[in-house]
Amino acid sequence: MTNQNVVVPDAKQGIDITIAMALPKSLFSPVVPKPLPAAPGGYFTITRKRFSKKTETGGKISSWVDSMRDSSPTRVKSTTSLLETEEKNSWIVNHPSALNMFEQIVKGSKGKQIVMFLDYDGTLSPIVEDPDRAFMTNEMREAVRDVARYFPTAIVTGRCRNKVALAAASAVVILKVYSFVRLAGLYYAGSHGMDIEGPSKNNCKYKKGGVLFQPASEFLPMIDEVYNILLERTKSIPGAKVENNKFCVSVHFRCVEEKMWAILVEQVRSVLNDYPKLRLTQGRKVLEIRPTIKWDKGKALEFLLESLGYANSTDVFPVYIGDDRTDEDAFKVLRNRGQGLGILVSEVPKETNASYSLQEPKEASSLVQQASCYTFICGNNYS
Ligand SMILES: [Mg+2]
Numbered sequence: 001m002t003n004q005n006v007v008v009p010d011a012k013q014g015i016d017i018t019i020a021m022a023l024p025k026s027l028f029s030p031v032v033p034k035p036l037p038a039a040p041g042g043y044f045t046i047t048r049k050r051f052s053k054k055t056e057t058g059g060k061i062s063s064w065v066d067s068m069r070d071s072s073p074t075r076v077k078s079t080t081s082l083l084e085t086e087e088k089n090s091w092i093v094n095h096p097s098a099l100n101m102f103e104q105i106v107k108g109s110k111g112k113q114i115v116m117f118l119d120y121d122g123t124l125s126p127i128v129e130d131p132d133r134a135f136m137t138n139e140m141r142e143a144v145r146d147v148a149r150y151f152p153t154a155i156v157t158g159r160c161r162n163k164v165a166l167a168a169a170s171a172v173v174i175l176k177v178y179s180f181v182r183l184a185g186l187y188y189a190g191s192h193g194m195d196i197e198g199p200s201k202n203n204c205k206y207k208k209g210g211v212l213f214q215p216a217s218e219f220l221p222m223i224d225e226v227y228n229i230l231l232e233r234t235k236s237i238p239g240a241k242v243e244n245n246k247f248c249v250s251v252h253f254r255c256v257e258e259k260m261w262a263i264l265v266e267q268v269r270s271v272l273n274d275y276p277k278l279r280l281t282q283g284r285k286v287l288e289i290r291p292t293i294k295w296d297k298g299k300a301l302e303f304l305l306e307s308l309g310y311a312n313s314t315d316v317f318p319v320y321i322g323d324d325r326t327d328e329d330a331f332k333v334l335r336n337r338g339q340g341l342g343i344l345v346s347e348v349p350k351e352t353n354a355s356y357s358l359q360e361p362k363e364a365s366s367l368v369q370q371a372s373c374y375t376f377i378c379g380n381n382y383s
């Protein structure tokens with residue numbers, strides 16, 4: 001993993017901060033952030049705006065809107081300033097392209113069992129206006145299918161795991177992640193890992209009637225209730241789309257005009273005032289209502305590794321590819337374990353616990369494809 005040493009003295013009362021970054025020493029050594037000397041020798045320094053603030057239920061509406069803006073740019077800029085270019089170049093030094101570092105990844109995983117964890121939206125599929133049409137390409141499907149032949153592979157997503165017919169008045173059948181991916185033999189961890197199912201032919205000790213684990217099942221009636229209230233409360237906000245993801249509710253704002261974001265957040269939070277056992281979090285172009293239980297994509301990753309028999313193994317190399325804030329929990333787990341690799345899919349610099357980066361889903365497809373081709377030629381142990 002990269003050596004992510006960061007110094008953040010406030011330069012202008014918390015508006016601008018200075019960052020000093022070191023070039024990576026060892027790509028696969030456990031990462032322990034350390035302070036750097038103020039006068040760089042071998043480091044370079046940039047000034048940039050503070051990365052987006054962490055938001056949870058509570059806080060000011062304006063903070064939420066700021067955070068939504070930071071993580072969900074509404075337009076692609078046609079010009080890039082020198083400062084932004086410098087910032088991006090510096091970020092890339094600390095989060096190199098996983099495609100460019102493929103050989104080093106191969107070396108780091110030598111003799112270890114690779115386990116693949118893949119987010120869906122923004123990673124396997126592009127972020128599109130209609131979340132029900134976030135289809136993955138056939139090329140991506142083939143790449144995932146191929147890599148799953150060699151390594152245990154899990155789809156870890158905020159979406160519902162399977163296809164469900166909702167009891168809403170519209171009786172709309174919402175396409176869920178299995179309907180998008182359409183691959184058997186994979187693990188599916190839907191609803192941010194709160195709904196986990198594994199393939200039937202494995203030695204998973206948690207296997208029970210197909211469903212491996214649903215730690216928030218008691219919240220199902222509450223989630224349905226909140227989903228229906230939110231449908232009603234947001235229908236006057238053009239572009240807002242509420243999705244029932246079984247153990248969480250997603251409120252997509254990718255088609256909502258920015259001037260309406262504050263109203264949307266206010267509506268969502270007013271509903272949650274009556275449900276203290278639910279909390280509000282934010283992903284890429286989406287607000288999410290989740291049970292307050294301590295369960296996230298990071299916990300799902302740990303659960304799946306344990307299920308596969310790798311809880312305390314030093315011979316496992318988990319690779320997690322994701323694009324948004326909810327994936328950070330998984331990146332953090334890998335970082336704390338000092339094991340494997342977190343890869344952030346992003347075209348812009350972001351604060352992240354991932355070590356490497358990819359620009360877009362197409363690059364994720366190339367990396368997954370490359371991993372299966374290499375394994376086909378050189379064998380499973382990359383030796
Ligand atoms: Mg995503």
